[in-house]
Amino acid sequence: xxxxxxxxxxxxxxxxxxxxxxxxxxxxxxxxxxxxxxxxxxxxxxxxxxxxxxxxxxxxxxxxxxxxxxxxxxxxxxxxxxxxxxxxxxxxxxxxxxxxxxxxxxxxxxxxxxxxxxxxxxxxxxxxxxxxxxxxxxxxxxxxxxxxxxxxxxxxxxxxxxxxxxxxxxxxxxxxxxxxxxxxxxxxxxxxxxxxxxxxxxxxxxxxxxxxxxxxxxxxxxxxxxxxxxxxxxxxxxxxxxxxxxxxxxxxxxxxxxxxxxxxxxxxxxxxxxxxxxxxxxxxxxxxxxxxxxxxxxxxxxxxxxxxxxxxxxxxx
Amino acid sequence: xxxxxxxxxxxxxxxxxxxxxxxxxxxxxxxxxxxxxxxxxxxxxxxxxxxxxxxxxxxxxxxxxxxxxxxxxxxxxxxxxxxxxxxxxxxxxxxxxxxxxxxxxxxxxxxxxxxxxxxxxxxxxxxxxxxxxxxxxxxxxxxxxxxxxxxxxxxxxxxxxxxxxxxxxxxxxxxxxxxxxxxxxxxxxxxxxxxxxxxxxxxxxxxxxxxxxxxxxxxxxxxxxxxxxxxxxxxxxxxxxx
Numbered sequence: 001x002x003x004x005x006x007x008x009x010x011x012x013x014x015x016x017x018x019x020x021x022x023x024x025x026x027x028x029x030x031x032x033x034x035x036x037x038x039x040x041x042x043x044x045x046x047x048x049x050x051x052x053x054x055x056x057x058x059x060x061x062x063x064x065x066x067x068x069x070x071x072x073x074x075x076x077x078x079x080x081x082x083x084x085x086x087x088x089x090x091x092x093x094x095x096x097x098x099x100x101x102x103x104x105x106x107x108x109x110x111x112x113x114x115x116x117x118x119x120x121x122x123x124x125x126x127x128x129x130x131x132x133x134x135x136x137x138x139x140x141x142x143x144x145x146x147x148x149x150x151x152x153x154x155x156x157x158x159x160x161x162x163x164x165x166x167x168x169x170x171x172x173x174x175x176x177x178x179x180x181x182x183x184x185x186x187x188x189x190x191x192x193x194x195x196x197x198x199x200x201x202x203x204x205x206x207x208x209x210x211x212x213x214x215x216x217x218x219x220x221x222x223x224x225x226x227x228x229x230x231x232x233x234x235x236x237x238x239x240x241x242x243x244x245x246x247x248x249x250x251x252x253x254x255x256x257x258x259x260x261x262x263x264x265x266x267x268x269x270x271x272x273x274x275x276x277x278x279x280x281x282x283x284x285x286x287x288x289x290x291x292x293x294x295x296x297x298x299x300x301x302x303x304x305x306x307x308x309x310x311x312x313x314x315x316x317x
Numbered sequence: 318x319x320x321x322x323x324x325x326x327x328x329x330x331x332x333x334x335x336x337x338x339x340x341x342x343x344x345x346x347x348x349x350x351x352x353x354x355x356x357x358x359x360x361x362x363x364x365x366x367x368x369x370x371x372x373x374x375x376x377x378x379x380x381x382x383x384x385x386x387x388x389x390x391x392x393x394x395x396x397x398x399x400x401x402x403x404x405x406x407x408x409x410x411x412x413x414x415x416x417x418x419x420x421x422x423x424x425x426x427x428x429x430x431x432x433x434x435x436x437x438x439x440x441x442x443x444x445x446x447x448x449x450x451x452x453x454x455x456x457x458x459x460x461x462x463x464x465x466x467x468x469x470x471x472x473x474x475x476x477x478x479x480x481x482x483x484x485x486x487x488x489x490x491x492x493x494x495x496x497x498x499x500x501x502x503x504x505x506x507x508x509x510x511x512x513x514x515x516x517x518x519x520x521x522x523x524x525x526x527x528x529x530x531x532x533x534x535x536x537x538x539x540x541x542x543x544x545x546x547x548x549x550x551x552x553x554x555x556x557x558x559x
Contacts, residue, residue, distance in 0.1 A: 187420070190409075190413065190416070190417065190420075191420065193406070193408065193409065194406050194409070194417055194420075197406040197407055197408050197409065198404050198405075198406055198407075200368060200400070200404065201400055201404030201405075201406070202417075203366075203367075203368060203388045203389050204366055204368070204388070204392065204397075204398050204400060204404070205392060205417045205418060205420045205421075205466075206389050206390070206391075206392035206393055206420045206421035206470070207389055207420055208387075208389045209389070
């Protein structure tokens with residue numbers, strides 16, 4: 001138990017935890033949005049994220065022509081590259097999420113299948129996608145090129161601020177804000193909230209549930225795609241199995257915050273990111289999941305609905 | 318406006334909830350459907366709204382068979398419902414709940430504020446609580462909100478499912494007064510009620526529904542004095558409560 005290191009590096013660790021938490025939070029939004037509308041855990045969401053990392057990789061090499069050995073880029077080309085990779089990853093994940101719903105869930109839902117059948121379908125889609133990517137990538141991890149030199153650009157309250165992580169925190173913050181506004185202000189956003197709170201009454205109001213579900217999956221996919229790009233930007237590699245731990249962690253974050261609750265997903269994401277970073281310093285990196293998930297179990301024992309979760313009767317989104 | 322149900326049967330799995338019922342609602346009327354728990358009153362309204370599929374028979378609205386029209390498009394036709402249990406969106410404010418009533422109307426802002434003003438005039442309490450979450454309202458206030466929200470769509474026919482359920486006697490009186498007032502403003506109403514005393518004294522015509530079948534159809538006032546209705550639905554002492 002290295003408490004000395006934890007305390008001396010606390011500000012920097014906190015900054016790193018927030019960056020990791022931002023990625024978790026973006027992914028967990030997809031779990032929580034879909035759960036809110038359909039009361040379904042979309043186990044294929046982790047693969048929506050995984051495909052996003054490969055889309056970002058493809059965008060950097062095939063659209064922007066950047067290879068692993070290339071020198072870091074700068075100026076306008078750097079900005080353009082970041083935007084192209086981000087947009088391609090988001091769109092790809094968004095479209096994959098919508099397709100998964102259309103192919104694997106919609107027919108089941110419209111025919112009145114049980115939640116369990118849909119859950120099994122979700123797991124099936126997840127395994128299918130993982131295996132397809134395992135075969136396509138020969139089971140090998142892929143490196144992601146370093147777009148720019150990573151350096152510590154500032155020192156705030158003793159926290160070493162690394163440029164790529166700062167970018168991730170900032171961009172993720174913007175996305176969360178935009179999503180929050182979309183859900184609370186726009187007509188279709190209100191439709192999503194209405195369906196989450198009372199599906200049957202929503203239909204009486206004239207809401208087309210299928211349309212709302214599609215938009216919900218699209219939103220979750222877009223957020224997962226953004227998370228995917230941020231992930232490869234910081235960690236510079238991906239593989240067919242990247243969705244597994246990230247997905248489980250993000251799902252945990254959603255439950256920790258109170259599944260179905262958007263702000264809960266954000267709180268849960270950041271909490272889990274911080275816990276994992278602090279935990280890896282205390283007990284070693286190998287222990288980070290043990291610590292994070294032990295705390296999850298403890299939180300749920302004390303508050304089964306999650307940190308911001310409320311009873312089913314109360315507000316969800 | 319004319320809503321006509323012809324020989325309607327609806328199944329829940331293998332159980333026949335409605336066994337070939339027929340009824341008519343004409344422009345400007347309050348028609349009430351009374352009956353005990355489990356008689357099929359709520360099923361009737363849900364089927365008119367499209368939430369339950371028709372097994373056989375027809376729902377004809379303004380001369381058109383609407384059996385195959387999806388539920389979410391029926392609000393646009395002019396069929397609005399204040400559902401059983403009120404169906405308030407608990408996490409939305411009162412104002413947001415009311416706006417949901419016009420979800421599909423691509424209306425100008427003017428029409429929205431006009432309709433809001435109309436609802437607030439009927440229910441001043443809702444205006445006071447406009448920014449409060451729907452889930453924090455009392456039962457009576459929620460019922461007002463459910464009715465107000467249904468009115469936002471400018472319905473041709475308003476379906477009310479047990480508006481008196483779970484309310485205090487004072488509030489029941491209040492709600493029924495408002496139902497009468499809404500009807501006086503020209504809204505046609507199909508009212509489902511267990512509180513037969515109130516429903517029959519407010520409605521023009523009435524149907525009695527018993528285990529999925531219509532057993533009586535008459536002017537509402539006449540049913541108030543019908544010996545069978547009196548013993549089965551009005552009970553002794555009902556007059557003293559109100």
